[in-house]
Amino acid sequence: MLRWLDKLPLTWLALLAGWLAVAPLFPEPHLVEKLRMLSQGTLVRPLDIFDLLMHAVPLLVLVAKLWRMARLRKKP
Numbered sequence: 001m002l003r004w005l006d007k008l009p010l011t012w013l014a015l016l017a018g019w020l021a022v023a024p025l026f027p028e029p030h031l032v033e034k035l036r037m038l039s040q041g042t043l044v045r046p047l048d049i050f051d052l053l054m055h056a057v058p059l060l061v062l063v064a065k066l067w068r069m070a071r072l073r074k075k076p
Helices: 003-007 010-022 030-040 046-074
Strands: none
Touching (some): 003 046, 010 030, 030 046
8 A cells, every 4th residue: 555655766755855844944944834833823824734734745755654664674
């Protein structure tokens, strides 16, 4: 079921996740801003929710890929 995750190149996924995590640098990364809005309860506009997803999903996919790689290495 998660074989598509195995096919993603780790280098490109890490670059994409890193770039979207810090974009734009000034005045602050969108991911930081949207997570702050989420914690304060002010993340209500659909555009802000989409923006949070756009910046967070590559990081979540990268974490899932790394977790899967580590898990597959442990199997005998």
